[in-house]
Amino acid sequence: MTPPRILTPPRILIATAVPAERDAVARAVSAAPPEHRSAYDCVAVGVGPAAAAAGTATALTTAALRGEPYHLVVSAGIGGGFQPEAPVGSLVIADALVAADLGAETGEGFLSVTDLGFGTSEHTPPPARARDAAAVTGARTGTVLTVSTVTGTARRAAELRERHPEAVAEAMEGFGVAEAAAAHGVPVLEVRAVSNPVGPRDRAAWRIGDALAALTAAFGALVPVLVLPLEESP
Numbered sequence: 001m002t003p004p005r006i007l008t009p010p011r012i013l014i015a016t017a018v019p020a021e022r023d024a025v026a027r028a029v030s031a032a033p034p035e036h037r038s039a040y041d042c043v044a045v046g047v048g049p050a051a052a053a054a055g056t057a058t059a060l061t062t063a064a065l066r067g068e069p070y071h072l073v074v075s076a077g078i079g080g081g082f083q084p085e086a087p088v089g090s091l092v093i094a095d096a097l098v099a100a101d102l103g104a105e106t107g108e109g110f111l112s113v114t115d116l117g118f119g120t121s122e123h124t125p126p127p128a129r130a131r132d133a134a135a136v137t138g139a140r141t142g143t144v145l146t147v148s149t150v151t152g153t154a155r156r157a158a159e160l161r162e163r164h165p166e167a168v169a170e171a172m173e174g175f176g177v178a179e180a181a182a183a184h185g186v187p188v189l190e191v192r193a194v195s196n197p198v199g200p201r202d203r204a205a206w207r208i209g210d211a212l213a214a215l216t217a218a219f220g221a222l223v224p225v226l227v228l229p230l231e232e233s234p
């Protein structure tokens, strides 16, 4: 006789950079039915890949030591969109999370840490998870770059696009969150609502309110879906 499958309730960690992003996600979580709501924890881990890795690793370790490990980590927030693929106000879900400025400059161009033989510069979410998440939110999928410095010139945007033709967005935390998740053997996703184009700096034109509203709407759709076992995902 086949032994009964013991199902542990899913536990999902959502890591944002700043409290405003965490609160935008938490609004969607708190509007969900209790059986979905209880699966999620939302934390603001700080800006940049180092803070994101440290904060995410701390949350993952604490949960594991409590005997309540997470099954999925989601890096979420606002981001810059490469044009015309990811217009301001649109949503992007990463099919690859890439450290775009971690490596070495040489006379012949940039070498990533992978090229240098020091670990990896890319993490990949479970493809079906990313695809399903994009389907329920209407998001575009593509590479999301993690940078330590926000792109502020057309020249830098063009350089990044040349090195990463599949890039649709950049932000500052995804790869750090993914490194922590990988160290714990937990899958990762990245969800970005586009607040500004990647290119010449115009901070006053960032549409942060619209992007936070898009983030809340996205998690309204994602909350019931991410708790499903992958094979039951729509």
Ligand SMILES: O=C(O)c1cccc(C(=O)CC[C@H]2O[C@@H](n3cnc4c(=O)[nH]cnc43)[C@H](O)[C@@H]2O)c1
Residues within 6 Å of the ligand: 017, 018, 020, 021, 046, 047, 048, 077, 078, 079, 080, 081, 147, 149, 150, 151, 170, 171, 172, 173, 195, 196, 197, 198, 208
């Ligand atoms: O000032 C506010 O009210 C406010 C509310 C929510 C978020 C912010 C941020 O400044 C978040 C910083 C966060 O945003 C990501 N981001 C956004 N655009 C870009 C970009 O073009 N390139 C890289 N990162 C971007 C990034 O992940 C930052 O951590 C402010």
